[in-house]
Amino acid sequence: SMLDYNVLGGKLNRGLAVVESYKLLKAGSEPSEEEEFLACILGWGIEWLQAYFLILDDIMDNSQTRRGKPCWYRLPKVGLIAINDGLVLRSQISRIFKRYFHGKPYYVDLLDLFNEVDFKTTSGELLDQITTSEGQKDLSKYTVDVYRRIVEYKTAYYSFYLPVGCALLLSGGSLDDYVQVKHILVEMGIYFQIQDDYLDCFGDPEVMGKIGTDIEDFKCSWLFVQALVRVDERQKDILFENYGKSDPACVAKVKALYKELNLEAVFSEYEREIYEKLISDIEAQPNEAVQAVLKSFLHKIYRRMK
Structure with missing residues (x-):
């Protein structure tokens, strides 16, 4: 069924x-x-929310596969009916929550949290689409700040803040008391995406389970924005000449340039810095249980690289 196909099959x-x-x-x-x-x-x-985002995302990006299978909209019997399927998933969340949480003291806050995160994620997607079409005309539009904003909105809120926000509400907390926790989780989400961008180029496809296509897809990727602040004129020409082309020779030239700019070392350095900063921010948290939650997230992310 549509649910089995789209909601299951990820790592959950x-x-x-x-x-x-x-x-x-x-x-x-x-x-x-x-x-x-x-x-x-x-x-x-959250998994249903994720499924709804992915169904629509794949249509917008004209993607071929997701989680090792054809994208839902690519199935002959589905096509653009997939748009409605995505909306069905989203509207079901509210109904499930009503059934189990109506009358609970945190019910309104819970709906609020989901609506807010939904808004942030769709805004991030919009920003991503706009930036990519601008970037296709002028690659110098891809800056470190633009990159951060896209990632924060598109990924960090729903992947990192939302699960902890749910757990805090369920345990009787008020989200207003955890603004700093939100900042830390969003920062972790950005770190996670930077790793993802790094692995897209330098990771082992066998281990990743997918072949990276950020270069071909004209993505505003962390590696690209880091390259852009480090290139001389000659290198900049090579980068702009070959970025966003599906020709393997062009992709190879971009990767060679990333190596020449020593982006692997830049990444290691960034990773060390952000890890230390996150640890000290976490340890400044007064609540030990909250510290434990944040540390478990951080160690999971960190382990991907090891």
């Missing part, structure tokens, strides 16, 4: 993160079966 990281975060927040007291069940419902809510 975001959904599982709700349950894990909730257990860490309840440190010292075992959650009841009812509470754990509700944490699972919230986790599935």
Whole structure:
């Protein structure tokens, strides 16, 4: 069915993160079966949200495959009906939440959180689309600041802040008291995406499970924006000449330039700095259970590179 095809098949990281975060927040007291069940419902809510984003994203990007299968809209019987399927997924979330959370003290805050994150993610997608079409005309539009904004809105909120926000609400917290936690999670989300961009070029496709296409796809990638601030005129010409072309020879030239600019070392240095900064920000958190949640996220991200 449409649900099995689109909601299942990922790693379910975001959904599982709700349950894990909730257990860490309840440190010292075992959650009841009812509470754990509700944490699972919230986790599935995020997975449905993710499925809705991906279905529509794949149509916009004209993608071929997702999670090792053809994209949903590419199936002959589906086509553009996929747009409605995406909307069905999104509207079901509200109904599921109504069924299980209506009357709970955090019900309004929960709907608010999902609406806010939905808004941020779709705004990030819009920013990404606009930037890419601008970039196709003029690559110097791809700057470090533009990159950060896209990633923060498009990925960081729903992948990192949302699961923890759900767990905090379920454990009786008020999100207004955790503004600093939100900042830390968004920063982690940006770090995660930078890793992703790095691995798209330098990672092993066997390990990644996919072949990177950021260069061919004209992506405003972290490697590109870092290259742009480091090139001399000659290198800049090579970069602009070959970026966004599907010809393997062009892609190879861009990769060679990334190596020449020593971006692997730039990445390692960035990674070391951001890791230290995140650790010190986390350790400044007054609540130990919250610290534990943030550290578990950070170590998961960090482990991808090892």
